[in-house]
Amino acid sequence: MSILNKLFPETLFPRKLSADTEQRLRLVQARAEEALIRTHVENALLFVDTLSTDVGYERALDIYVREMGVPDPLASVVATRALVALGEALVPAASLNTVNDEGTAEAVPMPRLRLDEAAARRRA
Known part of the structure; x- marks a missing residue:
């Protein structure tokens, strides 16, 4: 019997997890991945806001993903969600395009551009 088998017998670390345990593991993993994505998006928005005077938002997102070493599938999700936040x-929104009683569209007020909202939420 090898030393590893003596130190780590299979009875302590079974190879097959129960279906219930696998399901809980998948749920916890999904929550962790979602929290990681949310944190990356908040930090990416803060990064874009910080560099807004020097580079455009697309370039700033590119720099963030490269410098933070975000892996490719995750980088795509982070960039997309950050762009959605910037786009909002x-x-x-389409719901702001209202029509008055005369049938003409009312003027839509310009949205306030606040790229540092993620930083403000983190401070709160």
Whole structure:
């Protein structure tokens, strides 16, 4: 019997997990991945806001992903969610396009651009 088998017998670390344990493991992993993505998006938005005077938002997101070493599948999700957050600040929602009683569209107020909202949420 090898030393590893003596130190780590299979009875302590079974190779097959129960179905219930596997399901809980998948749920916990999904929550952890979602928290990681959310944190990356908040930090990416803060990064974009910080570099907004020097580079464009697409370049800033590119730099963030490269410097933080975000792996490719995750980088795509982070960049997409960050762009969605930036887009929501720039493009008014369709529900804001209201029509008055005369049948003409009312003017849509310009949205306030606040790229540092993620930083403010983290401070709160």
